[in-house]
Amino acid sequence: MKKGRLEAFSDGVIAILITILVLELKVPRGDDWSALRPLLPVFLTYVLSFAFLGIYWNNHHHLLHAAERINGKILWANLHLLFWLSLIPFTTGWMGENHVAALPTATYGVVLLLSASAYLVLQTAIVAEQGPASKLSAAMGRDLKGKVSAGSYLAAIPLAFVSSWIAIGLYVFVALLWLVPDRRIESGLE
Amino acid sequence: MKKGRLEAFSDGVIAILITILVLELKVPRGDDWSALRPLLPVFLTYVLSFAFLGIYWNNHHHLLHAAERINGKILWANLHLLFWLSLIPFTTGWMGENHVAALPTATYGVVLLLSASAYLVLQTAIVAEQGPASKLSAAMGRDLKGKVSAGSYLAAIPLAFVSSWIAIGLYVFVALLWLVPDRRIESGLE
């Protein structure tokens, strides 16, 4: 039962964040194509952030599903994750409205990196509570996918000042890594 | 249990979208009838979109209720549906504030068409998981109502450039098709 409420609260927060994102898509003044065009970068960053929040919800779902016991430390680790995820709409808006300028694009990477770290902390706390012999501990494996993601964010942050498009490319690569359900890639990485 | 969280997350997102819609109804400056009048087209598009989101929630409810098993593909198909539904408040606002101009009205139809397609993908993924002998597979039947809806959207998109009111008429027709609980129509179509 305890677990149920942790899931419900996280579902609520992620559901709201994913819909707050769309508030950045402000209704344009005109009614023709030219009114829609300046929205294109905002729309593309919206799609990217929707995918990231969707991936987090999906992974959170699987992680909690495998967990059997919850403690106070896990509650706080979960709130810590939600804190960093809550900054995604803000950085998405900043990046999109400035046509992926260097600093906003790097800041987006910082928030993604801190979210990934917070997820790792949550995962570690949950695995510790279930014990080393649990199914979850075995399922985690070497977590290569997580390491490749963190490495990509770390590279993207300074590279955003060379070219925003390299950073964006790395973010899209990480999103695809988690989205594409290719069994061979998944097996190779995990 | 897995199903429970998918339902809770979808409920959360649709509940937020349906209430974000109302944020487009901006509090007018004046305090007399003339202040309220420019809100009329925004209000009418609000009613239409509220009905569409209500219909999606209702159908989603019935679809998931009939499902017994869930898999990773279904989770993503569901997020894909929620993505297109999340664009409904934006296109509603654009259409309402421009007094149903041609392009916004056609864009609204595009989002409805993509939402309907996403729903079909989700339905197919769920039916596939339950197996061809399942109750759900039988209940789907020929899905005539879904085909009439998709055809209406397809017709409305180009027709919006002839007259917005034809397109609006087709959207209202589809909404009524799902709202009116006339048993004969339902039997005839399904």
Place this chain on the structure above:
Amino acid sequence: MKKGRLEAFSDGVIAILITILVLELKVPRGDDWSALRPLLPVFLTYVLSFAFLGIYWNNHHHLLHAAERINGKILWANLHLLFWLSLIPFTTGWMGENHVAALPTATYGVVLLLSASAYLVLQTAIVAEQGPASKLSAAMGRDLKGKVSAGSYLAAIPLAFVSSWIAIGLYVFVALLWLVPDRRIESGLE
């Protein structure tokens, strides 16, 4: 299980409406008492609408708790109630920002009256589904409290054009009628 999702969706929508209300309380520019003063009427209408949405959630909770079976008609009656409730933040903002001018105050009463009617429709649909011999049917009684509320709204709408304060007084009276847990009043009315 069906009932669970209807409750969850309604909880979601009412929770969002109650918090969207607070968005009308816009952060003032200055940092002294004079900055806070123009917010007073907005704040008072916020308290009133918070109470009304709280009362609806509370009554909805009791009504659904007593219900055992749900059908398609009840799903739509519930969405219909949520539609009218969704207009409360808009009319609250309009009334508060215009210092309870006549037309906004009357409009607020219209939305309250239509919400009350929608609640009655939902209640009737639920009682019909449970059957005339059900506990719920007996518990409804003569529903004097509901009738007094509807009568007060009906009186308040034209009276708002005489004096807004009479209308406001009637709204506060109805809110207190449901809030005050005086057993004698409750027994007398029900």
Place this chain on the structure above:
Amino acid sequence: MKKGRLEAFSDGVIAILITILVLELKVPRGDDWSALRPLLPVFLTYVLSFAFLGIYWNNHHHLLHAAERINGKILWANLHLLFWLSLIPFTTGWMGENHVAALPTATYGVVLLLSASAYLVLQTAIVAEQGPASKLSAAMGRDLKGKVSAGSYLAAIPLAFVSSWIAIGLYVFVALLWLVPDRRIESGLE
């Protein structure tokens, strides 16, 4: 089951409040460091309020988990708590945008004090319903942590007019009191 819906509604409201907070972080115009700097006080007050709402959710979770029975009085005491919590985003925004000026900082303390009082009322109503011999009644103990918190708020409100930073220091102290999981402090206080 009754308890489940109370928890779900509270989860919904707190989840929305915690994400409405982030709406105060408005996307800045520029794309360099100077654009980000004026956001710093708003960001720091965001972190503080996120922590407070997280603490309330956490404590609410534990309190309701220990409760076995619910009554009408508890439903209203819970709505009363949610009312005061709903004012946290507004006062956070006012304090952050005015660079912790005296009156907004004191107002923030008033809302925290009234939230703490409302929590105490809810706790008392729940303990009363469970009976004096219940586990919950024993677990409450002398509630030293709650008393230290209330005393700190009471001191911070007038002290904000001497120096905002003393008041802020007291708010941070209370947040840390609940966040830091030092067993000795917890034992000493409870």
